[in-house]
Amino acid sequence: xxxxxxxxxxxxxxxxxxxxxxxxxxxxxxxxxxxxxxxxxxxxxxxxxxxxxxxxxxxxxxxxxxxxxxxxxxxxxxxxxxxxxxxxxxxxxxxxxxxxxxxxxxxxxxxxxxxxxxxxxxxxxxxxxxxxxxxxxxxxxxxxxxxxxxxxxxxxxxxxxxxxxxxxxxxxxxxxxxxxxxxxxxxxxxxxxxxxxxxxxxxxxxxxxxxxxxxxxxxxxxxxxxxxxxxxxxxxxxxxxxxxxxxxxxxxxxxxxxxxxxxxxxxxxxxxxxxxxxxxxxxxxxxxxxxxxxxxxxxxxxxxxxxxxxxxxxxxxxxxxxxxxxxxxxxxxxxxxxxxxxxxxxxxxxxxxxxxxxxxxxxxxxxxxxxxxxxxxxx
Numbered sequence: 001x002x003x004x005x006x007x008x009x010x011x012x013x014x015x016x017x018x019x020x021x022x023x024x025x026x027x028x029x030x031x032x033x034x035x036x037x038x039x040x041x042x043x044x045x046x047x048x049x050x051x052x053x054x055x056x057x058x059x060x061x062x063x064x065x066x067x068x069x070x071x072x073x074x075x076x077x078x079x080x081x082x083x084x085x086x087x088x089x090x091x092x093x094x095x096x097x098x099x100x101x102x103x104x105x106x107x108x109x110x111x112x113x114x115x116x117x118x119x120x121x122x123x124x125x126x127x128x129x130x131x132x133x134x135x136x137x138x139x140x141x142x143x144x145x146x147x148x149x150x151x152x153x154x155x156x157x158x159x160x161x162x163x164x165x166x167x168x169x170x171x172x173x174x175x176x177x178x179x180x181x182x183x184x185x186x187x188x189x190x191x192x193x194x195x196x197x198x199x200x201x202x203x204x205x206x207x208x209x210x211x212x213x214x215x216x217x218x219x220x221x222x223x224x225x226x227x228x229x230x231x232x233x234x235x236x237x238x239x240x241x242x243x244x245x246x247x248x249x250x251x252x253x254x255x256x257x258x259x260x261x262x263x264x265x266x267x268x269x270x271x272x273x274x275x276x277x278x279x280x281x282x283x284x285x286x287x288x289x290x291x292x293x294x295x296x297x298x299x300x301x302x303x304x305x306x307x308x309x310x311x312x313x314x315x316x317x318x319x320x321x322x323x324x325x326x327x328x329x330x331x332x333x334x335x336x337x338x339x340x341x342x343x344x345x346x347x348x349x350x351x352x353x354x355x356x357x358x359x360x361x362x363x364x365x366x367x368x369x370x371x372x373x374x375x376x377x378x379x
Contacts, residue, residue: 003356003365005317006186010360011250015242019192022238034214035234041241042197045181048163048244050174051199053206056232057213060159060182063196064092064129066230067155067178070208073098073126080120081129081157082112083325083345089131089157090326100335101125102327104342108280110298110352111138113344117146127153132161132172134321135188135254135295136281140166140175153177159196160295162189163251165288173199178209183240188254188295189247191236253359254294257366261297261355264370274377275302277351296321297357301377304353310376316369319354 012019022037029035038056046054057063073079075097081089083102093100103120106113112130128147130138138156147154154176158164161172162181173179183195200206208225211218216227262278270276277300283291298321301307308318325345327337339346355369 001365001368002315003317003361003369005319005354005356006358007360008185008190011358015246018242019239022242023235026235026238029234032234033231035237037234037237037241038232041232041237041244044241044244045162045197046199048171048247049179049199050171051179052201053199053203055198055200055206055209055213056237057196057198057230058232059194060180060184060196061088061092062228062230063159063180063182063198064088064155064157065095066209066212066228067180067198068092068096068098068127069212069227070178070205071127071153071155076124077126078122078124079127079129080117080125082131082133083327083342084110084322084348085131085133085157085326086159086322087326087329088159089129090329090332093129094332098126099124100326100332102337102342102345105344105348106139107344107347109136109138109282110134110348111136112143114139114142114146117143118149121146121150121152125150125152127155127177129155129157130176131157131159132164134279134298135161135164135293136291137161137164137166137172137283140170141168144175147176155180159184160187161293162187163247163290164293165283165290167283167286167288169288171290174201177202178205183236188250188293189240189243191239193233193236195232195236195240197232250359251290251293254357255292257357257359257361258292258294258297260363260366261357261370264367265299265373268370268374270374270377276300276377294357296354298352298354299373300348300351301353302351303377304351306379307373307376308353310379311369311372314372314376316372317356320349321352321354323349325349
């Protein structure tokens with residue numbers, strides 16, 4: 001049996017006619033950049049996220065860059081973030097001239113350890129970027145308390161977490177100064193190419209972001225500030241408008257699959273016998289609907305690479321998110337970090353592996369994955 005990590009064809013086939021019709025409308029309208037569909041998507045994502053404003057941009061990476069540009073950070077300013085994330089999180093900080101300051105992760109959620117943030121704040125700190133990794137919100141209440149105490153901006157990297165809810169019901173992206181989403185095809189809400197969105201409740205920041213995404217020009221060809229080419233293509237917005245109404249159903253299926261995996265793995269005794277760590281949905285008992293949206297279902301495996309090889313030979317797709325912690329990336333060596341500085345993030349990079357959890361996965365496939373994981377661990 002072959003079980004891919006992600007099967008976008010299975011997602012697109014039932015809505016293929018609607019997707020093609022939406023793209024044809026864009027073709028007929030002949031308005032390919034920031035067209036009507038972009039405005040429609042912005043309104044829908046703002047409402048879905050529980051924010052007043054949403055600004056469509058060209059990618060999740062550019063969402064982070066534009067958000068930091070909107071804060072007008074200067075060289076020497078510091079931004080606190082996690083060492084376990086996609087590179088764009090730290091890349092955006094460096095690209096705007098600021099300095100990343102890392103805080104280790106919580107070993108249960110793999111998100112930024114809120115208990116360690118206050119100790120990392122200096123007079124140069126201007127912002128915090130918590131990442132809602134794998135689809136579960138970081139512990140935002142203590143993060144926001146630190147930010148308030150030190151007058152810091154909070155930019156939520158919610159690239160993997162659209163619709164995810166914190167324990168009190170607030171949605172990812174709505175709690176900080178700004179929230180950033182990615183619509184990369186592999187995301188829970190993915191386009192047919194790159195796309196992103198920034199959400200905020202701040203009217204001034206929303207207007208500044210709209211100017212920044214068009215090279216800082218307003219009116220056209222008159223530039224008061226330096227921006228970038230951060231515009232969202234109309235055709236991607238059209239695709240996302242088709243997909244958004246399905247998102248809650250897809251999320252519910254991912255949650256169902258996660259529950260089944262948990263049941264299967266526990267019946268197979270992989271935790272006690274092999275020391276496997278299963279994902280912990282820490283807000284599940286607090287009664288929120290989207291306690292975890294499972295953009296990824298990751299397990300911790302002491303002998304991860306050997307298991308991946310075994311699963312690959314059996315036709316099961318996996319991925320490592322991420323093999324190298326950000327503080328150990330070669331291009332950031334000048335920051336002076338060394339191995340051992342953030343042991344929990346480093347352990348995660350050695351042990352975590354993502355298993356298939358896309359909505360269209362069926363129970364037979366999940367039983368096969370779980371049993372094959374058990375066999376691979378026993379090798």
